[in-house]
Amino acid sequence: MSRFPEIALAAALAALCLSGPAYAGDPAAGEQVFKRCKACHAVGDGAKHRVGPELNELIGRTAGTAEGYRYSSAMEKAGAGGLAWNAETLAKFLDDPKGMVKGTKMSFAGLKKPADIDNVIAYVATFSKPSEAMDAAPKPEDKKTEAAPTEPKEESARAEPVKPAVAAAPAGEGGGLNYHLGRTATAGEIAAWDIDVRPDGVGLPDGSGTVAQGEKLFDAQCSSCHGDFGEAVGRWPVLAGGQGTLKDDRPVKTVGSYWPYLSTVYDYIRRAMPFGNARSLSDDDVYALTAYVLYLNDIVTEEDFELSKANFGTIEMPNAQNFIADDRAEEPQYLANKNNPCMTDCIAGVAKITMHAEVLDVTPDVQDGDDKKPSAGIE
Numbered sequence: 001m002s003r004f005p006e007i008a009l010a011a012a013l014a015a016l017c018l019s020g021p022a023y024a025g026d027p028a029a030g031e032q033v034f035k036r037c038k039a040c041h042a043v044g045d046g047a048k049h050r051v052g053p054e055l056n057e058l059i060g061r062t063a064g065t066a067e068g069y070r071y072s073s074a075m076e077k078a079g080a081g082g083l084a085w086n087a088e089t090l091a092k093f094l095d096d097p098k099g100m101v102k103g104t105k106m107s108f109a110g111l112k113k114p115a116d117i118d119n120v121i122a123y124v125a126t127f128s129k130p131s132e133a134m135d136a137a138p139k140p141e142d143k144k145t146e147a148a149p150t151e152p153k154e155e156s157a158r159a160e161p162v163k164p165a166v167a168a169a170p171a172g173e174g175g176g177l178n179y180h181l182g183r184t185a186t187a188g189e190i191a192a193w194d195i196d197v198r199p200d201g202v203g204l205p206d207g208s209g210t211v212a213q214g215e216k217l218f219d220a221q222c223s224s225c226h227g228d229f230g231e232a233v234g235r236w237p238v239l240a241g242g243q244g245t246l247k248d249d250r251p252v253k254t255v256g257s258y259w260p261y262l263s264t265v266y267d268y269i270r271r272a273m274p275f276g277n278a279r280s281l282s283d284d285d286v287y288a289l290t291a292y293v294l295y296l297n298d299i300v301t302e303e304d305f306e307l308s309k310a311n312f313g314t315i316e317m318p319n320a321q322n323f324i325a326d327d328r329a330e331e332p333q334y335l336a337n338k339n340n341p342c343m344t345d346c347i348a349g350v351a352k353i354t355m356h357a358e359v360l361d362v363t364p365d366v367q368d369g370d371d372k373k374p375s376a377g378i379e
């Protein structure tokens with residue numbers, strides 16, 4: 001079943017009926033769809049290149065030409081060959097990126113629903129100047145025979161610096177602590193930074209989420225990099241598996257095989273993921289995603305398992321027992337100086353280099369039966 005006739009028809013109708021910028025889709029619905037692009041693309045004021053190029057003034061832009069972004073040679077060639085972005089070419093690209101531009105480094109499988117494609121194009125087009133948006137097709141009086149690709153405009157407002165959104169705080173807020181930011185931090189500012197979650201659960205927000213909910217979120221916002229089952233796409237990090245490999249030359253360290261505490265999973269996802277769009281997930285979303293990562297690692301097995309603040313502490317990670325408390329502070333040489341550590345001239349006389357790491361050979365020897373050399377060996 002091909003969806004292109006439909007799109008072409010919609011585009012043709014839109015072009016016929018309306019003189020202004022017009023797209024078959026609904027920009028508001030497209031904003032929702034764009035969440036799937038956000039991990040890699042930015043639009044709007046101050047948009048910067050992320051994993052992928054920023055998409056302001058995209059309509060009319062020649063493929064592979066956003067300034068300062070390093071494209072694949074495939075995308076650059078496509079642009080040199082005349083590919084410019086409009087409703088039609090975008091629809092084709094977003095349906096099957098790798099099918100349309102062979103060798104593109106956009107690791108995104110494509111949007112399955114034609115409506116999603118229409119809507120996201122309509123949304124992205126709101127960040128292109130209207131004149132370029134629909135007048136990309138040549139007018140009759142135009143001397144040029146082909147739609148000339150428009151170069152990205154330098155004078156666009158996108159580089160305007162973003163003003164900090166915080167007002168000066170009245171003295172006294174923020175517990176009277178001084179972080180030398182020029183004024184006292186507000187309670188709200190401190191709360192926004194203070195999001196760490198500790199192994200004993202301190203810092204966890206209220207909320208909950210199930211494996212099944214997490215699966216939906218993961219498919220939409222994580223699988224493009226981490227793979228459908230956490231097995232990773234290309235060289236993005238693996239999130240599942242690797243059990244029993246920790247003693248190998250090349251251990252596969254994942255949440256399931258290595259991580260000692262579940263709190264780190266929650267904290268990491270909430271703080272840093274999806275990559276390029278950090279802090280966009282709700283607390284419940286993060287519970288659901290954490291539950292799903294547990295499921296991918298067979299640490300929980302039921303799809304209706306619900307992770308919450310209340311049962312968080314009951315989950316024990318498989319490798320937890322292999323981590324030991326760092327007790328170096330109890331060793332005599334640390335203990336002696338604990339309250340008064342030496343900070344300058346701690347060795348009498350001139351410091352001498354007694355050994356080089358290269359000679360000391362900190363890399364383990366190849367064992368009998370190992371066929372591969374250790375990876376970091378120095379000759």
Ligand code: HEC
Binds near residue numbers: 064105225
């Ligand atoms: C996993 C990251 C990722 C996701 C998700 C992603 N893209 Fe991309 N996109 C890229 C990369 C990387 C490139 C550059 C491709 C190249 O150089 O071959 C790109 C290129 C593009 C281009 C060409 C831009 C230009 O300047 O020529 C468009 C248009 C585009 N993406 C739109 C989208 C839209 C719309 C979505 C969401 C439906 C999306 N992308 C999702 C990474 C991504």
Ligand code: HEC
Binds near residue numbers: 253268
């Ligand atoms: C655009 C690609 C991309 C997307 C999308 C993405 N991640 Fe990641 N993820 C990464 C990268 C890159 C790292 C490693 C970052 C680092 O080491 O600094 C990472 C690391 C992680 C880690 C830690 C892995 C480890 O063992 O160190 C977890 C857990 C994780 N991501 C979960 C998620 C979840 C959940 C989502 C969806 C909400 C998501 N990621 C979406 C790229 C991505």
